Amino acid sequence: MDFNHLTASRIKEIRLERGLTAKAVAQQLALSDSAYSQVENGHTDITLPRIEALAKIFQVSISEMFPTINNGSHTYNGDNGVNVSNSSNHTINNFFADNDNISKVMEIIKGALVNKGK
Known part of the structure; x- marks a missing residue:
């Protein structure tokens, strides 16, 4: 598994730990549900700005976003x-x-x- 997929799995793990739905996170990122699903499934490259935005939504440090x-x-x-x-x-x-x-x-x-x- 490549680093992008590992990071995607970590993103989903943190979201679930926080009790957030994928739909709620997608809305906060101004993404469609399917586009956010692509992020969590590792089917799209995860950029630094996206990591920053997710860290803010999840209220975690950027370093916690990595697997x-x-x-x-x-x-x-x-x-x-x-x-x-x-x-x-x-x-x-x-x-x-x-x-x-x-x-x-x-x-x-x-x-x-x-x-x-x-």
Whole structure:
């Protein structure tokens, strides 16, 4: 399963945890029910602006929007960074577990996208 599908599954998981219907979330995003269904099923690319909007709707940090991935001795998740069963230096997951770092990266990406359109 690719990262987009994993993120889509996480979005659905958070929505259900919050007791929200797909229809209610679709309305808040100004999407049709079927378009939102495509997001939750991983049939459409999930963009950073969409992640930001969903995080606001769900009232969670952006890092919580990303899936937990278990890879052998490491468990990666957006909320706690990396949990390691053996000693390890900081990883990129630790970097992205920090909301300040995520915000900085998102600003860089937004700047690049704005400049790309010029």
